[in-house]
Amino acid sequence: MSITGRKLFVKALLEENVDTVFAYPGGMVTDIIDELYKTPEIKVVLPRHEQALVHEAEGYARATGKTAVCLVTSGPGATNTITGIADAFYDSIPLVIFTGQVSQNLIGNDAFQEVDIVGMTRSVVKYGVTVSDRELLGRQMKMAFQIAPAGKPGPVLIDIPKDIQLASGSGEYPSYVDIRGYKINTSVHIGQLKKAYKLLKNAKSPIILAGGGVNIARAGDSLRKFAEQTNVPVATTVMGKGAIAYDHPLYIGNCGMHGKYSVNKAISECDVLFSIGTRFNDRITGDLNEFAPKASIVHIDIDTASISRNVVVDVPVVCDANAALDKLLEWAEPKDTEDWITKIEAWDKEHPLSMRCDLGLCPQSIMEGINKVFPKGIVVTDVGQHQMWASQYITLNEGKKMITSGGLGTMGFGFPAAIGAKIGAPNQDVVCITGDGGMQMNMQEMATSIIEKANVTVCILNNQYLGMVKQFQQLFYGKRYKITCLRRNVDCPDDCKGPSGACPPYLPDFVKWAESYGALGLRVTEPGQIEDALREAKANQTSTVIEFLISSDELVLPMVKGGNAMSEMILK
Amino acid sequence: MRDRWISLYVENQVGVLAKVSGLFSGKNYNLQSLTVGTTEHEDVSRMTICVTSDDVTFEQIKKQLNRMVEVIKVVDITSAPLHMKELLYARINDIGPDEMSQVFQLAEVFKVRVCDAGEDCLILECLLTTESNDELIKLLKKKFKKVSIVRGGAVAMESISISKR
Ligand SMILES: Cc1ncc(C[n+]2csc(CCOP(=O)(O)OP(=O)(O)O)c2C)c(N)n1
Ligand SMILES: [Mg+2]
Numbered sequence: 001m002s003i004t005g006r007k008l009f010v011k012a013l014l015e016e017n018v019d020t021v022f023a024y025p026g027g028m029v030t031d032i033i034d035e036l037y038k039t040p041e042i043k044v045v046l047p048r049h050e051q052a053l054v055h056e057a058e059g060y061a062r063a064t065g066k067t068a069v070c071l072v073t074s075g076p077g078a079t080n081t082i083t084g085i086a087d088a089f090y091d092s093i094p095l096v097i098f099t100g101q102v103s104q105n106l107i108g109n110d111a112f113q114e115v116d117i118v119g120m121t122r123s124v125v126k127y128g129v130t131v132s133d134r135e136l137l138g139r140q141m142k143m144a145f146q147i148a149p150a151g152k153p154g155p156v157l158i159d160i161p162k163d164i165q166l167a168s169g170s171g172e173y174p175s176y177v178d179i180r181g182y183k184i185n186t187s188v189h190i191g192q193l194k195k196a197y198k199l200l201k202n203a204k205s206p207i208i209l210a211g212g213g214v215n216i217a218r219a220g221d222s223l224r225k226f227a228e229q230t231n232v233p234v235a236t237t238v239m240g241k242g243a244i245a246y247d248h249p250l251y252i253g254n255c256g257m258h259g260k261y262s263v264n265k266a267i268s269e270c271d272v273l274f275s276i277g278t279r280f281n282d283r284i285t286g287d288l289n290e291f292a293p294k295a296s297i298v299h300i301d302i303d304t305a306s307i308s309r310n311v312v313v314d315v316p317v318v319c320d321a322n323a324a325l326d327k328l329l330e331w332a333e334p335k336d337t338e339d340w341i342t343k344i345e346a347w348d349k350e351h352p353l354s355m356r357c358d359l360g361l362c363p364q365s366i367m368e369g370i371n372k373v374f375p376k377g378i379v380v381t382d383v384g385q386h387q388m389w390a391s392q393y394i395t396l397n398e399g400k401k402m403i404t405s406g407g408l409g410t411m412g413f414g415f416p417a418a419i420g421a422k423i424g425a426p427n428q429d430v431v432c433i434t435g436d437g438g439m440q441m442n443m444q445e446m447a448t449s450i451i452e453k454a455n456v457t458v459c460i461l462n463n464q465y466l467g468m469v470k471q472f473q474q475l476f477y478g479k480r481y482k483i484t485c486l487r488r489n490v491d492c493p494d495d496c497k498g499p500s501g502a503c504p505p506y507l508p509d510f511v512k513w514a515e516s517y518g519a520l521g522l523r524v525t526e527p528g529q530i531e532d533a534l535r536e537a538k539a540n541q542t543s544t545v546i547e548f549l550i551s552s553d554e555l556v557l558p559m560v561k562g563g564n565a566m567s568e569m570i571l572k
Numbered sequence: 573m574r575d576r577w578i579s580l581y582v583e584n585q586v587g588v589l590a591k592v593s594g595l596f597s598g599k600n601y602n603l604q605s606l607t608v609g610t611t612e613h614e615d616v617s618r619m620t621i622c623v624t625s626d627d628v629t630f631e632q633i634k635k636q637l638n639r640m641v642e643v644i645k646v647v648d649i650t651s652a653p654l655h656m657k658e659l660l661y662a663r664i665n666d667i668g669p670d671e672m673s674q675v676f677q678l679a680e681v682f683k684v685r686v687c688d689a690g691e692d693c694l695i696l697e698c699l700l701t702t703e704s705n706d707e708l709i710k711l712l713k714k715k716f717k718k719v720s721i722v723r724g725g726a727v728a729m730e731s732i733s734i735s736k737r
Binding site: 119123126127129130143147179181182304305 | 582583585586587590591594595598628631632635636638639640641642643644
């Protein structure tokens, strides 16, 4: 039976069990959207901007573990998605993005709203293609749904010209397609893994380092068992946080640029670094020559290209985290690591992670309030100082997960990703921790949150600055803040060193702004108000914005300056 | 740092060349030459790629190529015995009879063909290894004032019985 492209499109989504599409209309997708209107099984979410649309899809994918689907029009609709696509690429989030395209006879003519979106996104997608033949539509959609979640997940972009949406052709949607250039390695190289385990077995002071790959593979359970059976302490990267419960006796904390002193110290001193699912980017390693200088390094990763790229690895194992851990569990035997763990604990006592909280509202108290009021659920962060405080002080376990933009570090990610997470997991509490700067990058999404009844608790840590940048200016750039101050106006002096009574009012008034959408707006200025405000938000029937007025001078510490050795931490 | 050679089997589709060459520019790999043409299967193209890199970068390049959906096979032919030739045309302009005969002599030495001629100009058609072409160009530029060159980049195939390029 012959059907139109637009009908096949919807049929394909149904066969892929897609229940939600994040879509923004426009001329080149109106046909598909019209077809979706006839499909009650699929919920269509209308965000207010295509960048936010992709972040919402990312939040949805992270919260559900499913591949999320985006649909946008050609030209500006497509170009607006690029930041989101890049974010998903660097954080390995499975997305399928469908872009409308002008009809094939117009491609190349600089037609209205024609852009080469496949060309523009080539370096940030796993696969991208413009469908050039109606008979290829089914195959290429299937390819997208096969490639996006496979191996190291990521975004796939399918660009569909208008004439193909309208053309009649085969009604078949394949249940599987063979892609000769894309074969995922599903077997475990037992020999390599044995070698890796032998190193660990003979180690005196080993560390297991869990990266985001462990969370993506949902291998936390096996990781915990493996650590328990071997008695090896576990460190995490920012993206690996939550792979093991915060209060597990073998969990020692985050490493990296703003990691714990004791953890970076332990990595500098360990004799075997048994790493799983991390790409060892510069925020983790610092100066490569000084990274884990005494250790033999085992690196287990699904992505061959992530192995031996940044650090020299002694035993590489190309493998899915779950498959590797399941095999390792068969061999795991208890080790005596008591002295080593005592040593790490002593380092932690020397320089514990903590902030000064006696002067008023401090970020640590806010994070602790969130931990208390929201023991379960999903915490989503934006990018900046507040993100690092969240990575330091938010506690995670089986019932509580964190979603953050780690690879690309995209300001504006947090709020829409939180909305997407809530849409994917409506029965869970979702808390968004964001900065006053990043919040303003996608604040139009409050409309999406309200109309979709996707209630989130938005905690804005308002320090009146682009704090993370200010921190560098404060420490290394002579305290010049002209365009990192978000209160500044044209009448302010050029060399302002910090807020005073003479500052213009902060724009916007976040409380009034929230209320204008029918959301609840709260302002917290005293430590005693933290928990009450969070409780009120939790019970509230719409989204809530809590603006926490914090000092502009708070720093994220400890800190390792970019390019320095991880052992050279700034502690005060 | 040295020259490495890759023979790359890819899907014969629009955009694949852009994707492969984009990888080299995007990741700052030092691409020396890239040629592409279809194979005995019309849906498969074969690229011959020369890149200058150290060992670690070269490993990374192969892995990055391998993970592209459109790449069917990556073969490192750096140290494989193979046949490898590059087509080059050299036009030597504004030359008198003496210089003309010099060109003919050079052609004989390098075993290349004079394929076209005018009153004061000649065209050489050279099918040589990249290195020999480099040498020939050097010589031509030294001896003659007006030389224009077009070269195609090398293509290679694994050899059957000989071990020399
Ligand atoms: C889209 C984007 N633009 C710029 C940056 C650079 N940047 C990183 S953190 C930061 C400041 C964030 O300020 P805010 O949202 O107020 O958070 P804070 O650091 O103050 O907690 C900036 C500008 C970025 N990461 N993303
Ligand atoms: Mg700020």
